[in-house]
Amino acid sequence: MSGPGKGKRAEWLVTMPSFAWLLLFFAAPSLIVLAFTFHGHTANGGVGEWSLSTWRELVDPDYPTIVWKTIRISFEVTFWSILLALPCAYATARMTKRWRSLLAGAIMLPFWTSFVVRVFAWKTMLHPDGWIQACYHAWLHFKCWLYAWIPGVGVPAWAHGGTGDCLIGVAGCAIDAAKTTMIDSELAVVLVSVYSFLPFAIMPIYTAAEKFDFSLLEAARDLGAKNFYAFRKIFIPGVWQGIVSAVLMVFIPAVGSYVIPQMLGGTECVLIGNKIFMRAIQNRNIPHASALATLMAVSVLVPLAAAMWWKRRQTVRDRRRLEVRTAQLMTGGEAQR
């Protein structure tokens, strides 16, 4: 084929750069993390002697709650993302080609702004004296300015506090009150996480939906199925592979997320990611951070392995079905029946 030769030496030569890099900076560090969990820590932030003390410390009653909370929030985020992504992918896939590329661009464009900046913008908005109040005051200001321009009227006394203003004011206060409870809460973390991961849920489902044969839905409707029934029984199984990838694309970063809970969760919503960062950087307890990371790896890998196993079983089943069908055709079993 190509490149410098085809022999064993050539293979090693071409493989080595990336192989060595990933071995050194990806595989080896993972093993180091595992090794560090079996060490104690020293007072000056170093790594101490071999011991099981780190694992014993993990029995801390806080941790099961935090792990459980992380997994629960990740599931919530995944659920809402998929729920929103399904109709989006469906609607996009049914549009004309021009609209589709336009929409794909429109969905990706917000992501050209830095992730941290976007999370910060949410934080600013969800802040108790945020934009709703600002909008209200801007509206009052604008109204006074308007009245001032109408000749001979001036600013009437009732410009402040008309019925409309009252309604806006009450609504604004209610929303502001709701937001007071919203910042530093689980709800804020889930909301912003869904916001951040939604495109990663839409894209795989959309890719699957593009290949979906929409005339099947029409056929189902002709046979008397209601819209939603057809969607549930025909469309969802049709794009199932896309849904499985979407779940993985959202669930894995959600388990590992640490910026969003740090900015929007306050003390209310501390997840494993935050604990790992705290132990590694702030308290400088390296073995402890390693142990938590191992814990997280396990909690990601278990659902992942389950999904892989499920997917493989599915393909095995499909392939078997195909084999049976081919055998039938070849032996003429179909014709006999």
Add this chain to the structure above:
Amino acid sequence: MKRSYFSVAVLALVVAFLYVPIVLVFVYAFVPNGITMSFHKANGEFIGFTGRWYAQIFRGDYALKDLMQSFWLSLKVAGLATLVSCVLGTTAALALHRWRGRLQSIHHALVYTPLIMPDILIGISLLMLFVACRVDCGFWTILIAHVTFCVSYVVMTILARLQDFDDRLIEAAYDLGAGPWYTFFKVELPLLMPGIVAGGLLAFTLSIDDVVITSFVNGAGTNTFPTYVNSMVKHSKNLPSVFALSTLMLIFTCVLVGLSKLITGGQQQQKKGKTK
């Protein structure tokens, strides 16, 4: 055919939802009070909009020294990481495409596992490596970390391109007397270029946006743009300037992408005209 208005409505709402923070960034770049981030005084009086945060950026104000430093560092790291990961990614994709066997199956696993690892695990394991080797964290550790998580994405992109690569072209080059190196640089590499460029763009975007991994390996005092912004949770007086800078960057990217679309679109039109 019956259209589903419900799904279209959900789509419209979701797109609007995705643009909420973009609008906020745009609006808050004009906020008069950078500490409380509000448009009104404590007594509720509306103040108005200000352009002074933009002025600060264009003036090169001293207050923004750290911000601008982190911004240039981000660009530098992203540029270098893109370069290195493109080279590593191309060789890796070629190896994975050309050979099968035990070595390549391990190689394959090594390339794909970082894709399914949460960022925070890659970050902490690299930190552990640097702790174990007693390396001081700084520019180089950030660069190494960025290359490590970018390579896999580059490999994926190039492999996708290699899948519909016509291997007969290489054989043709050999038959015409070209050596292996000559074939590689004159035939294979130019044909792979679009894949490499796409992978490089992806790597650049990922690198310039990364906060989780960087915040583990940056060491004290070295900040990229995202980690700088992240550290502002405690003192946010430069926040409106960050928003102004982000708005400028977004506009710049849009113009760049628009121009490239225009150019490639023009080329495609030309090609179409030629084939006709």
